[in-house]
Amino acid sequence: xxxxxAKDFLIRRAGERSIAAEVLATSERRLSLSVKGGSVDELTAxxxxxxxxxxxxxxxxxxxxxxxxxxxxxxxxxxxxxxxAALQHAExxxxxxxxxxxxxDLLGEGLSAEVADKVAGVLxxxxxxxxxxxxxxxxxxxxRESEAQAVIGSTAGADGGYRNGYASYSATPxxxxxxxxxxxxxxxxxxxxxxxxxxxxxxxxxxxxxxHLGATPLGTGRYRGYLESEVTATLLALLLYSLSGKTLAxxxxxxxxxxxxxxxxxxxxxxxxxxxxxxxxxxxxxxxxTPAARTEIISGGVLQSFLHNSDTARRTGHxxxxxxxxxxxxxxGVSPSNLVLATGTGIDVSDGVIxxxxxxxxxxxxxxxxxxxxxxxxxxxxxxxxxxxxxxxLSFNLFSLLERIDAVGEESTWTPTVGMFxxxxxxxxxxxxxxx
Amino acid sequence: xxxxxxxxxxxxxxxxxxxxxxxxxVERWRRRALRTIDGKVEEATSAISQGGGLRLxxxxxxxxxxxxxxxxxxxxxxxxxxxRHRGDDRARVDATGRGxxxxxxxxxxxxxxxxxxxxxxxxxWRVERLRELDAGxxxxxEVRQVEGHLLEWEQDVVVANSDGTWIDDRRVRTxxxxxxxxxxxxxxxTGFYGAGLSMGLELLDRRSPDEVGRxxxxxxxxxxxAKPAPAGTMPVVIGNGFGGVIFHEALGHLVETTFVxxxxxxxxxxxxxxxxxxxxxYVDDGTTPHGWGSSEFDDEGAPTERTVxxxxxxxxSYMVDRRGALQTGYRPTGSGRRQDYTxxxxxxxxxxxxxxxxxxxDDLFDGIELGLYAKALGGGQVRPGSGEYNFSxxxxxxxxxxxxxxxxxxxxxxxxxxxxxxxxxxxxxxxxTEPGMCGSKSGSIPTEVGxxxxxxxxxxVGGEA
Numbered sequence: 001x002x003x004x005x006a007k008d009f010l011i012r013r014a015g016e017r018s019i020a021a022e023v024l025a026t027s028e029r030r031l032s033l034s035v036k037g038g039s040v041d042e043l044t045a046x047x048x049x050x051x052x053x054x055x056x057x058x059x060x061x062x063x064x065x066x067x068x069x070x071x072x073x074x075x076x077x078x079x080x081x082x083x084x085a086a087l088q089h090a091e092x093x094x095x096x097x098x099x100x101x102x103x104x105d106l107l108g109e110g111l112s113a114e115v116a117d118k119v120a121g122v123l124x125x126x127x128x129x130x131x132x133x134x135x136x137x138x139x140x141x142x143x144r145e146s147e148a149q150a151v152i153g154s155t156a157g158a159d160g161g162y163r164n165g166y167a168s169y170s171a172t173p174x175x176x177x178x179x180x181x182x183x184x185x186x187x188x189x190x191x192x193x194x195x196x197x198x199x200x201x202x203x204x205x206x207x208x209x210x211x212h213l214g215a216t217p218l219g220t221g222r223y224r225g226y227l228e229s230e231v232t233a234t235l236l237a238l239l240l241y242s243l244s245g246k247t248l249a250x251x252x253x254x255x256x257x258x259x260x261x262x263x264x265x266x267x268x269x270x271x272x273x274x275x276x277x278x279x280x281x282x283x284x285x286x287x288x289x290t291p292a293a294r295t296e297i298i299s300g301g302v303l304q305s306f307l308h309n310s311d312t313a314r315r316t317g318h319x320x321x322x323x324x325x326x327x328x329x330x331x332x333g334v335s336p337s338n339l340v341l342a343t344g345t346g347i348d349v350s351d352g353v354i355x356x357x358x359x360x361x362x363x364x365x366x367x368x369x370x371x372x373x374x375x376x377x378x379x380x381x382x383x384x385x386x387x388x389x390x391x392x393x394l395s396f397n398l399f400s401l402l403e404r405i406d407a408v409g410e411e412s413t414w415t416p417t418v419g420m421f422x423x424x425x426x427x428x429x430x431x432x433x434x435x436x
Numbered sequence: 437x438x439x440x441x442x443x444x445x446x447x448x449x450x451x452x453x454x455x456x457x458x459x460x461x462v463e464r465w466r467r468r469a470l471r472t473i474d475g476k477v478e479e480a481t482s483a484i485s486q487g488g489g490l491r492l493x494x495x496x497x498x499x500x501x502x503x504x505x506x507x508x509x510x511x512x513x514x515x516x517x518x519x520r521h522r523g524d525d526r527a528r529v530d531a532t533g534r535g536x537x538x539x540x541x542x543x544x545x546x547x548x549x550x551x552x553x554x555x556x557x558x559x560x561w562r563v564e565r566l567r568e569l570d571a572g573x574x575x576x577x578e579v580r581q582v583e584g585h586l587l588e589w590e591q592d593v594v595v596a597n598s599d600g601t602w603i604d605d606r607r608v609r610t611x612x613x614x615x616x617x618x619x620x621x622x623x624x625x626t627g628f629y630g631a632g633l634s635m636g637l638e639l640l641d642r643r644s645p646d647e648v649g650r651x652x653x654x655x656x657x658x659x660x661x662a663k664p665a666p667a668g669t670m671p672v673v674i675g676n677g678f679g680g681v682i683f684h685e686a687l688g689h690l691v692e693t694t695f696v697x698x699x700x701x702x703x704x705x706x707x708x709x710x711x712x713x714x715x716x717x718y719v720d721d722g723t724t725p726h727g728w729g730s731s732e733f734d735d736e737g738a739p740t741e742r743t744v745x746x747x748x749x750x751x752x753s754y755m756v757d758r759r760g761a762l763q764t765g766y767r768p769t770g771s772g773r774r775q776d777y778t779x780x781x782x783x784x785x786x787x788x789x790x791x792x793x794x795x796x797x798d799d800l801f802d803g804i805e806l807g808l809y810a811k812a813l814g815g816g817q818v819r820p821g822s823g824e825y826n827f828s829x830x831x832x833x834x835x836x837x838x839x840x841x842x843x844x845x846x847x848x849x850x851x852x853x854x855x856x857x858x859x860x861x862x863x864x865x866x867x868x869t870e871p872g873m874c875g876s877k878s879g880s881i882p883t884e885v886g887x888x889x890x891x892x893x894x895x896x897v898g899g900e901a
Contacts, residue, residue: 042498046501063482115521391850395846395899
């Protein structure tokens with residue numbers, strides 16, 4: 001059975017049993033190439049997919065999924081989903097009224113180049129890295145592409161699908177200068193293979209990692225912090241936990257009750273926009289079939305909206321913003337698409353520490369309280385001179401950091417976080433750094 | 437899941453196409469997850485996943501492919517695709533590839549088999565156990581919310597390769613975890629605790645839900661009462677059990693051939709050398725009965741073993757998978773692991789721990805003027821090329837004048853693994869191990885970490901400056 005046929009089978013069987021059901025089927029093709037010493041040393045070619053069902057029985061929701069598409073597995077999935085729904089305590093769930101959503105192609109022919117061209121590209125990436133004498137080992141030089149199709153259907157009439165994908169180069173050199181060893185990575189992503197430039201990826205990562213060679217410990221203390229674009233994106237992405245309608249509905253959001261209130265410096269405007277033409281995470285509709293629309297989350301420091309799917313919107317009495325997310329194997333969640341932090345009037349980098357890299361953000365952050373303590377790499381700026389510093393930790397509370405941002409940069413770049421995040425550099429006074 | 441003639445045909449086809457070695461990995465999972473909030477079911481999910489991965493070696497170069505479709509036609513097409521992508525003159529189909537393929541079947545004997553299989557208990561019984569967890573976590577009125585998780589995994593695996601290996605393994609794992617959220621109005625803090633073993637629902641008899649909940653509740657309360665952690669470089673006593681995660685990240689990953697072979701580890705080429713303080717003996721054991729990271733065979737079909745990595749500070753062995761053995765010449769250690777069929781295996785940890793020392797636990801604190809007692813650690817991260825790591829302390833206390841004093845929160849341990857392991861100056865005798873999920877190149881896999889209480893003479897502690 002194909003994924004589409006399995007989706008149709010489940011909707012038909014659910015209909016026969018008078019069960020309200022929404023079925024999501026996705027399939028993905030992947031290719032990845034890694035090179036070492038001038039030849040391909042790892043190649044992965046793959047296809048994967050599955051079918052997930054979400055049923056609503058007497059106002060209760062149940063889930064199940066399968067990658068095996070035989071009739072027996074599909075019947076098991078329907079039975080388990082109904083049984084899982086019966087365990088639920090929450091009632092009042094409804095399947096959103098569906099509509100014809102059309103079929104969309106967001107990828108086109110962007111990945112259609114020959115495999116040989118992709119091999120040549122990633123070999124260029126590796127030789128670009130090797131050209132720098134400070135590179136001790138090229139730990140990773142690779143190309144990846146993914147082409148995915150998603151189809152959604154429901155007993156309430158939803159029917160649609162889209163195709164999307166990306167190509168990317170990623171590079172991880174280990175660089176050495178005297179006793180100083182530094183490892184770092186960078187990724188460049190595009191929907192068009194030909195829009196990627198392996199030499200530029202190499203140049204960028206060498207610059208990013210090389211500037212840390214010769215780093216000395218940073219003394220413990222408070223410094224003015226300049227968070228580079230990617231660092232800003234990574235840290236502000238932690239805020240999404242509290243901005244998620246799901247967190248709000250479960251009573252865990254620190255931002256509960258703050259709609260219309262100031263939650264950040266007035267320099268902060270944050271938007272999620274799945275309709276951006278150049279947005280790497282654009283989508284025609286969300287995982288429940290709600291058409292995509294732009295959402296103002298924070299405007300001039302004031303909280304305007306949480307991100308919702310139909311369920312979290314119903315539970316909190318807010319409007320559905322069309323941010324339902326789900327893979328066939330997961331439950332209904334809330335996810336951003338293209339997050340954009342508005343640029344500002346620029347930053348004059350003077351005395352302080354430019355924070356360029358963070359490690360351990362996932363482990364070191366408590367998304368509920370907003371307490372964050374993470375390891376960083378950076379550049380100390382004093383009297384117009386910059387010097388690399390390492391072996392320090394940066395500690396702050398995310399919510400208070402937001403209020404303390406006092407300058408925002410003019411340029412921004414995309415960083416893959418949860419969704420894609422376009423952010424500029426931001427500056428904060430008296431950040432707490434601990435080191436030697 | 438797959439018949440011997442199909443496996444034979446696919447492997448023969450691959451060898452005939454010029455591969456030096458071919459391996460087929462086929463699996464089927466049945467997974468269930470229950471999540472409760474305040475004793476009520478928030479999410480219940482069930483899933484089947486099924487797929488096969490084909491790995492071909494050309495010297496030490498690897499091509500890998502996977503699919504959900506386990507029919508002979510689909511697997512043969514996958515082999516053809518891999519051979520075609522390989523795209524050099526070695527990939528030529530000829531009739532001589534059979535090479536005397538002779539698959540010999542070995543079945544797991546059930547060392548880690550469950551006593552209480554999943555189908556012998558109702559879902560309502562499970563919800564009842566999660567309610568006990570919820571009740572256990574409510575150690576104080578400030579505990580506002582309790583989340584319970586019960587995960588059940590059944591995985592059937594077949595590995596067949598062109599050396600003639602055919603193994604059948606069945607892995608059953610259960611995990612029970614609690615997250616408690618405590619709030620006093622002004623502050624909100626969380627506490628987490630999880631238990632997990634390679635067994636069925638008897639886990640819930642061995643580790644009572646009430647106790648799992650209580651530990652999470654107590655941690656949340658400790659953090660709620662905690663003050664910001666001090667910052668700076670100081671002696672640190674690291675707790676037993678999950679405290680071992682620091683050496684898992686900062687030492688364990690650095691001795692996997694995944695990083696050692698490409699010289700991407702600072703501990704490459706150090707066999708026989710002193711790399712740790714002499715009080716440190718570090719073991720990776722895939723055979724611990726019912727261990728969270730145990731299995732009878734690894735994901736390359738090799739029997740697992742107990743590997744002494746570091747003995748009294750001297751590096752004795754790396755963790756070596758098939759490819760690592762080919763690349764380095766080191767003896768394979770049954771360490772080839774992967775999350776599932778979507779990943780080619782790499783060398784990974786199983787159940788890794790520092791063995792007990794001789795210092796009584798309380799003596800570790802003697803003589804510390806100002807230090808940190810990192811009783812429980814959360815997750816962390818390492819860059820193997822530089823050895824830089826970081827860990828969050830989820831339950832911590834200040835040590836003053838040799839005494840454990842007030843609790844502190846928000847502490848982060850930061851350093852370079854090879855440095856830190858040299859500064860371990862005393863190890864206690866209270867070894868315990870805890871389950872975790874380890875993420876690396878071949879995905880997220882169950883591993884145990886562990887150690888007795890031990891003392892590191894200096895670590896950078898990130899806190900409030």
